[in-house]
Amino acid sequence: MTRPPAAGAPDPSGNRILAALLEATRTRLEAGIDVVPLHRQQFTNRYDTPMLTVDFPIDAVLSVVATLANGSTCEVATVGREGFVEIDAALASRIAHRTSFCQIPGHVARMPIDTFQAELDTNREFKTLVLHAVRTRTFMTEQLAMCNLKHTIVERFARWLLMTRDRVQRVEVNVTHEFLAMMLGSRRAGISQAAATLQEAGCIAYRRGIVKILDDAALIARACECYATERDAIEMSFQNAGRGKHC
Amino acid sequence: MTRPPAAGAPDPSGNRILAALLEATRTRLEAGIDVVPLHRQQFTNRYDTPMLTVDFPIDAVLSVVATLANGSTCEVATVGREGFVEIDAALASRIAHRTSFCQIPGHVARMPIDTFQAELDTNREFKTLVLHAVRTRTFMTEQLAMCNLKHTIVERFARWLLMTRDRVQRVEVNVTHEFLAMMLGSRRAGISQAAATLQEAGCIAYRRGIVKILDDAALIARACECYATERDAIEMSFQNAGRGKHC
DNA sequence: CACGATCCGTACGGTAGCGTACCGACGCTA
DNA sequence: TAGCGTCGGTACGCTACCGTACGGATCGTG
Numbered sequence: 196m197t198r199p200p201a202a203g204a205p206d207p208s209g210n211r212i213l214a215a216l217l218e219a220t221r222t223r224l225e226a227g228i229d230v231v232p233l234h235r236q237q238f239t240n241r242y243d244t245p246m247l248t249v250d251f252p253i254d255a256v257l258s259v260v261a262t263l264a265n266g267s268t269c270e271v272a273t274v275g276r277e278g279f280v281e282i283d284a285a286l287a288s289r290i291a292h293r294t295s296f297c298q299i300p301g302h303v304a305r306m307p308i309d310t311f312q313a314e315l316d317t318n319r320e321f322k323t324l325v326l327h328a329v330r331t332r333t334f335m336t337e338q339l340a341m342c343n344l345k346h347t348i349v350e351r352f353a354r355w356l357l358m359t360r361d362r363v364q365r366v367e368v369n370v371t372h373e374f375l376a377m378m379l380g381s382r383r384a385g386i387s388q389a390a391a392t393l394q395e396a397g398c399i400a401y402r403r404g405i406v407k408i409l410d411d412a413a414l415i416a417r418a419c420e421c422y423a424t425e426r427d428a429i430e431m432s433f434q435n436a437g438r439g440k441h442c
Numbered sequence: 443m444t445r446p447p448a449a450g451a452p453d454p455s456g457n458r459i460l461a462a463l464l465e466a467t468r469t470r471l472e473a474g475i476d477v478v479p480l481h482r483q484q485f486t487n488r489y490d491t492p493m494l495t496v497d498f499p500i501d502a503v504l505s506v507v508a509t510l511a512n513g514s515t516c517e518v519a520t521v522g523r524e525g526f527v528e529i530d531a532a533l534a535s536r537i538a539h540r541t542s543f544c545q546i547p548g549h550v551a552r553m554p555i556d557t558f559q560a561e562l563d564t565n566r567e568f569k570t571l572v573l574h575a576v577r578t579r580t581f582m583t584e585q586l587a588m589c590n591l592k593h594t595i596v597e598r599f600a601r602w603l604l605m606t607r608d609r610v611q612r613v614e615v616n617v618t619h620e621f622l623a624m625m626l627g628s629r630r631a632g633i634s635q636a637a638a639t640l641q642e643a644g645c646i647a648y649r650r651g652i653v654k655i656l657d658d659a660a661l662i663a664r665a666c667e668c669y670a671t672e673r674d675a676i677e678m679s680f681q682n683a684g685r686g687k688h689c
Numbered sequence: 690c691a692c693g694a695t696c697c698g699t700a701c702g703g704t705a706g707c708g709t710a711c712c713g714a715c716g717c718t719a
Numbered sequence: 720t721a722g723c724g725t726c727g728g729t730a731c732g733c734t735a736c737c738g739t740a741c742g743g744a745t746c747g748t749g
Contacts, residue, residue: 271584330533337518
């Protein structure tokens with residue numbers, strides 16, 4: 196976070212994995228990195244196709260979805276500046292097994308997959324950080340599996356909003372009910388209902404595609420515990436991952 | 443699968459990861475492996491505690507669960523002879539982040555975690571197989587996240603039964619409705635209902651803790667597509683993982 | 690063979706969320 | 720400023736599933 200962002204294009208170290216690297220490594224890697232802006236719904240990977248790059252979100256938020264035979268999709272992971280897509284690249288694969296796209300517009304630090312895998316093979320510090328990110332992501336997907344089963348739409352909506360706030364570091368998020376319904380695997384009407392509930396409680400305000408957090412504490416109170424669990428898992432991961440330590 | 447099992451204790455190569463290893467590697471590793479019988483509900487890991495061993499199921503089936511603050515649990519992954527617990531061991535960690543226990547009694551090939559991690563660092567063949575197993579497991583958890591949200595209890599019950607059948611390689615599975623309810627995150631009564639539905643359709647028969655598959659095709663027809671998706675993912679993984687290839 | 694424990698069938702009211710649909714409000718563009 | 724596309728409010732009947740509860744069947748054990 197030393198270099199000032201150049202004309203709207205933020206620094207790669209806005210991504211927490213890249214930020215945690217030793218100066219020397221980061222400088223070397225950044226030579227091969229492009230900071231790329233993504234617009235909403237822009238694909239970064241499609242399932243069963245080769246991965247060409249690995250993307251480390253900076254201020255964008257990406258979404259990894261599973262696709263059913265009937266074409267309907269459902270989010271199975273959300274990835275912000277704490278992670279990267281696609282984890283398959285760190286798991287002896289060059290094929291993406293899921294589709295991922297941009298959920299909240301912003302920038303990613305884009306690395307060629309060859310660079311990524313070469314670094315993984317030779318740089319223990321990088322490897323540890325990446326593997327920790329894989330573990331955290333898996334942990335979050337596991338949490339989601341339970342959350343989807345046990346928690347209401349209101350709870351999951353609140354959790355989603357808080358996580359997204361943490362990722363984009365803004366209290367205002369650009370997102371429509373329609374889009375959110377896709378993310379949470381529910382109806383658009385269900386989201387409208389949940390949004391109304393949270394608005395009546397004074398937690399949020401929204402209008403045509405913009406949701407704003409008004410009362411942080413109240414929102415947390417209405418979110419399921421999965422929010423705190425995931426947030427803590429991410430923080431723990433970066434505490435322990437510092438400078439390539441095992442934990 | 444060359445050595446005959448010794449008096450009820452099956453060979454470690456009943457686990458597909460170990461079986462896929464080159465002869466030399468397998469012989470060397472098996473010197474440090476114990477084949478351990480597990481009884482139902484026996485824990486293999488507890489969350490936030492150090493992992494001492496890595497377990498490769500042979501004819502046992504293990505369950506990885508997430509725990510809510512109120513103590514209720516929910517399965518986030520099932521692991522049979524295609525995998526191992528806990529994946530954290532392959533992801534730069536020595537702490538288990540989830541609890542795992544024996545779901546279907548049987549044997550696991552148990553390896554000290556030091557052996558596991560040393561082999562991972564030095565043996566590319568082993569590393570590839572293990573990373574593929576991590577990827578497949580993550581894929582299955584992702585599938586579960588969607589499945590929990592989109593599919594009915596009957597569909598999920600059928601899927602669970604088919605997957606378990608494939609893992610234990612028997613058409614009769616020892617499991618109570620109560621236990622299954624815990625696995626699928628529903629009520630016991632909900633499982634009884636689903637079981638009755640499948641029995642009326644002639645798919646299964648059951649009595650006091652034993653479920654038997656009668657009509658394979660009919661059961662598959664009533665299961666959600668996640669069964670085929672997961673089964674294919676596992677097979678694909680072992681096809682591609684053969685002898686340490688990337689894919 | 691009797692007993693107790695486990696396991697399963699079934700039922701009740703209640704609720705979250707679905708699929709669908711219609712309409713009004715907003716905001717961009719010409 | 721008029722028009723149109725997008726977005727959100729709301730409503731209907733309906734289904735899946737919940738929490739709870741009670742009683743009967745089965746099985747192992749003394």
